[in-house]
Amino acid sequence: MSAHAQTRTASRRRPTRRAKVLRRRLALIVTALVAVGIATLMVKPWADKAVQELSLPLRHEDVIRQQAADKNLDPTLIAGIIYVESRFRDQTSHAGAKGLMQIMPTTADYIARKSGGTRFEQGDLADPQINISYGSWYLRYLLQRYHGNVPLALAAYNAGEGKVDEWWRNAVDDGERFRVADHIPFPETRAYVSKVLSARRDYRREYAAELNFKG
Numbered sequence: 001m002s003a004h005a006q007t008r009t010a011s012r013r014r015p016t017r018r019a020k021v022l023r024r025r026l027a028l029i030v031t032a033l034v035a036v037g038i039a040t041l042m043v044k045p046w047a048d049k050a051v052q053e054l055s056l057p058l059r060h061e062d063v064i065r066q067q068a069a070d071k072n073l074d075p076t077l078i079a080g081i082i083y084v085e086s087r088f089r090d091q092t093s094h095a096g097a098k099g100l101m102q103i104m105p106t107t108a109d110y111i112a113r114k115s116g117g118t119r120f121e122q123g124d125l126a127d128p129q130i131n132i133s134y135g136s137w138y139l140r141y142l143l144q145r146y147h148g149n150v151p152l153a154l155a156a157y158n159a160g161e162g163k164v165d166e167w168w169r170n171a172v173d174d175g176e177r178f179r180v181a182d183h184i185p186f187p188e189t190r191a192y193v194s195k196v197l198s199a200r201r202d203y204r205r206e207y208a209a210e211l212n213f214k215g
Contacts, residue, residue, distance in 0.1 A: 056202055059088040060100070060128045061210045067136040068211075073143075075211040077150070078136055080199035081157065084192065090126055098125040101135030111137050151180050151193050158192040159184075 058079060068075035082088055085102040092098050096105060103111075105122050111134045112120035124130045139153065145161065146152035146168075156164040167185070171178040184190045204213055 056083070056199075056206055057088045058203070058207050058210060060132060061207070063129050063132045065212050067132050071136050071140040073136055073140055074200070074213070076200045076203040076207070076213050077196070078132065078139065079203040079207065079211060080196045081135065081139065081154075082132070083199045083203070084195045090128070090131075098122070099131035099135075100128055101131055103131065103134055103138070107138060108134055114141075149178070151197070152178060154193045154196050155180070155184055155189050159186055159189045163189075 061079075064075050064078050064082075067073065068078055082100050085097075086100050088100060090099055093102055097103060098105065098108070103125055105125075108120070108122065108125055111117070115134070115137050117134075120130075125134070139157065142153035142156050142161070143150070146156065146164070152164055152168065155167070163186075167183050168178050171183045176182070180190055180193050184193070203211060204215070207213075208215070
């Protein structure tokens with residue numbers, strides 16, 4: 001075979017070898033992409049759950065469910081209060097409120113007397129079971145006091161019954177129906193009520209099954 005013919009033959013073979021190499025590389029890329037896709041599908045539920053836990057945590061749902069059933073409360077409202085008060089972390093505020101539901105010691109003593117907690121000690125508020133039990137008792141008491149009006153009960157949980165009684169009487173004296181935006185003069189308390197109600201909606205959407213919320 002002449003040198004010219006050999007050159008032509010080699011030139012025809014080289015593209016064929018390059019094509020095989022390219023096909024192998026393409027196959028490796030496709031395989032890698034498929035593997036990444038499968039891994040993403042497997043990891044995504046866990047990652048979504050982890051992100052949800054960071055942005056909207058939930059702990060002690062068994063205690064919340066039990067207290068809600070025992071005291072005829074909305075479990076998502078209890079969860080919303082805990083979220084706004086403490087983000088589900090045991091802590092003591094600068095004002096001295098303690099635990100998950102941030103209960104003041106004087107309020108805890110009152111609840112203990114009314115609920116039969118004769119052996120109650122202030123340190124008990126660090127116990128999630130006791131803290132959520134006392135906080136739920138107080139929430140039920142406030143709802144009964146304000147005839148089921150959730151915003152009024154939440155305002156009292158934050159600012160105290162005396163303040164809310166005053167604000168409610170002012171609204172009644174003016175011949176108006178009590179409204180958070182119009183009749184609560186404390187920006188902090190207005191914001192608190194709105195945050196809890198918003199958190200309640202979030203817990204209903206994200207944790208209805210875990211909290212046994214029936215809607």
